[in-house]
Amino acid sequence: MTRINGEPINLVISGVGGQGNILLSRLIGRSLLKKGYLVSIGETLGVAQRGGAVMSNIRISEKMPFGPLTPEGKAHLIVSLEPLETLRMLSRYGNPEVTTLTNFRPTLTVDVLTRKDKYPDYAALKQAIDTLSGTAFFLDATAMALKLGNPIITNVIMMGALIGLDMIPLTREDIEAEIKASFSADRAELNLTALAHGIDAIAAGT
Secondary structure: OOOOOOOOEEEEEEEEOOOOHHHHHHHHHHHHHHOOOEEEEEEEOOOHHHOOEEEEEEEEEOOOOOOOOOOOOOOOEEEEOOHHHHHHHHHHHOOOOOEEEEEOOOOOOHHHHOOOOOOOOHHHHHHHHHHHOOEEEEEOHHHHHHHOOOHHHHHHHHHHHHHHHOOOOOOHHHHHHHHHHHOOHHHHHHHHHHHHHHHHHHHOOO
16 A cells, blocks of 8 residues: 555544554554654543443544644545444545545444344445445454464454555554563563564455
């Protein structure tokens, strides 16, 4: 992929409560700040503790600070830990050039599980995301995390995939350094492994 040449770069990260969306945005934000970028982060938590939507705007600039909220229709990149949240973010922030990166593992709400509501057909949902995106990438980061023994690292696998796209001004080494600074040695090792799996998944065209 090609680096985004926006000013600011508008990155939207979305998911549902419990997926580690906020940790993901803060690791990225701190890494960018350490490289000298001006970063604004706006977070919307909703009813996160009940599995509600969680969304972060990350606006990245070399020249001047910008407000924390991405204007509607102006996202450059949407990263989502849940596919229905990708579609929701596209409806608000999407445009013909936007790139989306989706963990295609649906998270079913209580209403869906109790049959009060119905989750969209998976194939139709994927097609809709693909149609509304300029470029769309899909991977099952949750399955990858389960193979590594811990579903909580799904978010770091997605961060690795984001770094693998090479669209924002962060390198693997930048994120590795932030992981080592943010976690204990044993947790850092697991997260570094997760990061590598995400990078490799993009390189392999998953």
